[in-house]
Amino acid sequence: MNPTIELLKSHRSIRKFTDQPVDQATVETLVQAGQAAATSSFIQACTVIQVSPGERRNKLAEMAGNQAYVAEAPVFLVFCADMKRHQLACGMHDAEMKSGFTEQFLTASLDCGLFAQNVIVAAESLGLGGVYIGGLRNNIEAVADLLELPELVYPVFGMCLGHPDQNPEIKPRLPLDVVLKQDRYDDSADAERIAEYDKDVKEYYRTRTGGTKDMTWSEQISGMLIKEARPHMLPFLNGKGFLKR
Numbered sequence: 001m002n003p004t005i006e007l008l009k010s011h012r013s014i015r016k017f018t019d020q021p022v023d024q025a026t027v028e029t030l031v032q033a034g035q036a037a038a039t040s041s042f043i044q045a046c047t048v049i050q051v052s053p054g055e056r057r058n059k060l061a062e063m064a065g066n067q068a069y070v071a072e073a074p075v076f077l078v079f080c081a082d083m084k085r086h087q088l089a090c091g092m093h094d095a096e097m098k099s100g101f102t103e104q105f106l107t108a109s110l111d112c113g114l115f116a117q118n119v120i121v122a123a124e125s126l127g128l129g130g131v132y133i134g135g136l137r138n139n140i141e142a143v144a145d146l147l148e149l150p151e152l153v154y155p156v157f158g159m160c161l162g163h164p165d166q167n168p169e170i171k172p173r174l175p176l177d178v179v180l181k182q183d184r185y186d187d188s189a190d191a192e193r194i195a196e197y198d199k200d201v202k203e204y205y206r207t208r209t210g211g212t213k214d215m216t217w218s219e220q221i222s223g224m225l226i227k228e229a230r231p232h233m234l235p236f237l238n239g240k241g242f243l244k245r
């Protein structure tokens with residue numbers, strides 16, 4: 001192993017922060033680290049909105065399903081998939097951009113994921129911690145209005161960052177052979193391997209929550225996936241000019 005891999009493997013989400021501020025130069029360094037990520041066809045389709053503590057941030061915390069750490073974190077970033085500046089680039093050459101393609105939605109959203117992961121890893125390398133906030137998509141229309149997002153821009157997720165005031169255990173991941181296949185898709189052993197993994201996750205929750213959460217991975221997933229998954233997303237994205245063809 002080397003320090004980079006050690007750092008990656010020591011990731012855990014941080015949801016409780018000390019009062020110690022994160023200076024703006026550090027935030028800018030983190031965002032530059034994000035910009036350095038690979039980007040589909042060089043589109044650079046991620047825009048980050050840093051939301052300072054205060055009324056707007058409090059509203060975001062509420063919209064994200066009352067996640068208090070959204071209001072409390074020293075730094076809160078919203079990662080937006082942004083195809084608007086491409087319209088501008090096309091206009092600079094009297095070209096009319098063809099928008100609304102699923103492919104563009106996918107590449108812009110992927111750009112945000114790669115960008116953001118660089119940001120959180122860079123933050124962790126400095127001893128900071130953070131957590132992604134997909135909860136923003138609970139009320140995505142209101143979030144987009146609050147941040148004054150135009151057409152061809154949508155908030156993919158948020159991210160809290162700051163100095164950790166907790167030291168949670170690393171959450172166990174699926175067994176390697178469930179996620180790494182050789183030459184073809186063979187899931188014949190997966191059910192058995194997942195049943196074994198379930199025991200690890202149950203133990204993780206038992207120790208982390210002092211016994212209050214007693215759940216396996218497959219229980220958690222099945223509880224979630226029997227429900228509809230934010231069905232407002234498609235009409236919202238259509239309204240912003242995404243996923244039309």
Ligand SMILES: Cc1cc2nc3c(=O)[nH]c(=O)nc-3n(C[C@H](O)[C@H](O)[C@H](O)COP(=O)(O)O)c2cc1C
Nearest residue numbers: 011012013015067131132133134135136157170171
């Ligand atoms: C796109 C994305 C959205 C997430 N949204 C939330 C969220 O809204 N609230 C939260 O507390 N955690 C959120 N998480 C954190 C996950 O719950 C967490 O990464 C996962 O349980 C694994 O735990 P770990 O990060 O500590 O290893 C999100 C993670 C990702 C990647």
